[in-house]
Amino acid sequence: MDVIPLTIPVIPFGIIYGVVGVELGLSPLVTFAMSFLIFAGSSQIAFAQLYTAGASPLVMISSVLAINSRHFLYSAVLAQYLNKLNLYWKILLSYLMTDQAFSVSLSYFKKNQKKTFSHYHMLGSGFTLWLLWQISTLLGIVLGNVIPEALGLEFAIPLTFLSLIIAELKKYDHLLIIIISGAISLVTYNFPLKVYIILSAFVGLVAAFILTTKYKKISE
Template sequence: MKKSKLFVKGIIDVLPLLIPVVPFGIILGAIGIELGFSVLETFATSLIIFGGASQIVFLQLFSGGASSIITITSTFVVNSRHLLYGASLSEYLNKLSIGWKIILSYLLTDQAYAVSNIFFEKNKDNDLKHYYLLGSGFILWFVWQIFTFVGIFLGSIVPEELGLAYTIPLTFISLLVSYFRKLDHLIVILISGILSITLYDVPLKSYIILSSFLSLIVAFAIIHLKGNSK
């Protein structure tokens, strides 16, 4: 299969997964303006961070007066799942140049990983398979930038009295809904929430990092216990 066909196939395969990206991008752009960031600052998060949940964390913490270390670290923690994505795909892409790896790492998102992992598994011997990831990652990046800008425009014209900050907790709740189906997931979510409230007054607003770290320990313990019970 030619490079162009692989690129287009990546775009086509990931399109159904882009449906929730549109409203999420709009919400992100509007929230940035609502929290007092300029058009350039809000749009820059989509170009530099390029991760919806982590962008919201960055904007909210920065606007709330958190230190730079806490803001950057928390953003990294939320986006850290991409390290696992990269590790998973590395066996298929290890022969690429460093330039290709940097580009594909930047474009590697949840949706792009979902379709690319399946495609790579079925096409291990195709030396051009990385063009599939390039296509799926690029189209999501393109759509995300467009609808972030749409959200920025809407945020700049929505009356301040209406407010948009309430969409932040609603957005994260929508991301968590799928995890409510399993008891162990629910336990970790509840523990994380309780720890966040309990540790809220710790210095430098580091309660987010501390509660996340302690919750990860609990998750690891649950996985270990489940493994031993089999």
């Protein structure tokens, strides 16, 4: 039940992905397979856009890894609660881990550290989100096959990412990182193989690390 409130944005996001995937020229099978295999909304949309734009495999893979790099942090945080599980459980939970599942499960783990089967909470949260994502993707694929191309729904991609960024504009350090990444994108936009995506992401990560380190030193 903890994850239910966080499922509200999952359904429209999944539908948008399904519609946009078809609009960009991906087959329904490939569009759905990405939801099943990757199960990461932002990465799937970025991959679909880069693939149809003719980006190199290196750029596509690097971009997906950069977007999902936060999962390394998630894993490190959850390790203290899940380190006693066998390999199969760890693989399953890592596949089902999303931002929402991580958030609600971490809160649950902190409150129920002595419970033996607390990992089932993450299993339930992750599976609920996974099922909703697959269903909403299928709905999007069906809609994508009947909606006219003239509507230009591929424009929903940048709008989706902008919606994720807007919430961060209230924080000075986050705004500075966004400006730096955006500036790098503009300067390197005409570089070959669309490497501006990797460069802007890398510089943004470096800027975030520097600002975070500086903030910690000031706090101390």
